[in-house]
Amino acid sequence: MLVLLGVALVCFYLAFVHRGRRKLDPRELAFRTLSRRLGFSRAEINTIRKYAIAIGLGSPVGIIMNPAMTAQALGSA
Numbered sequence: 001m002l003v004l005l006g007v008a009l010v011c012f013y014l015a016f017v018h019r020g021r022r023k024l025d026p027r028e029l030a031f032r033t034l035s036r037r038l039g040f041s042r043a044e045i046n047t048i049r050k051y052a053i054a055i056g057l058g059s060p061v062g063i064i065m066n067p068a069m070t071a072q073a074l075g076s077a
Contacts (some may be wrong), residue, residue: 028061032061034064034065059062
């Protein structure tokens with residue numbers, strides 16, 4: 001009985017986490033995935049985000065897709 005309750009609570013929690021994740025912009029999800037896989041630190045990710053805002057981009061995923069722009073963003077810190 002206790003095991004069933006635990007499984008039900010875990011399923012309920014996962015359903016709400018997944019639901020919140022679906023509401024995110026696909027560009028933001030792509031940026032998070034790419035930055036994680038490329039091994040950027042939190043400070044580097046924040047720097048790239050600030051650079052994207054400074055140059056007027058709606059999403060930093062375009063910067064992270066271009067190695068020259070990524071280097072420029074991280075070099076401007």
